[in-house]
Amino acid sequence: PLNKSKAYGIFPITNGAVVTSGNYEKFVIFDNKRYAHIIDPRTGYPTNGIISVTVFASSAELADALATSVFVMGFDVGINLINQLPKVACIIIDDKGNIHKSNGIQIKNFK
Numbered sequence: 001p002l003n004k005s006k007a008y009g010i011f012p013i014t015n016g017a018v019v020t021s022g023n024y025e026k027f028v029i030f031d032n033k034r035y036a037h038i039i040d041p042r043t044g045y046p047t048n049g050i051i052s053v054t055v056f057a058s059s060a061e062l063a064d065a066l067a068t069s070v071f072v073m074g075f076d077v078g079i080n081l082i083n084q085l086p087k088v089a090c091i092i093i094d095d096k097g098n099i100h101k102s103n104g105i106q107i108k109n110f111k
Contacts, residue, residue: 019063052093
């Protein structure tokens with residue numbers, strides 16, 4: 001997601017929606033520290049550890065709500081939640097570039 005000139009992946013979608021929440025476009029730098037726009041309500045500070053969450057769901061509203069929620073929850077708790085929801089899947093990219101995916105995602109090649 002950090003390289004806008006290259007497609008990250010192609011996912012055929014029918015009768016559903018895809019929403020991505022990320023911290024790579026909306027942020028500020030204050031005292032040489034980067035602060036993203038997604039705030040963890042438990043701490044009052046920006047989230048960390050994840051750069052992108054993409055959710056596949058039946059509607060854009062559901063996918064959007066889940067993408068931001070999973071972003072705040074973190075990849076372990078977030079993927080656990082997604083795996084419990086029927087017909088919902090997600091892909092998470094952490095701040096080290098590692099890819100985490102829910103059970104509903106089958107990707108042949110990440111690169």
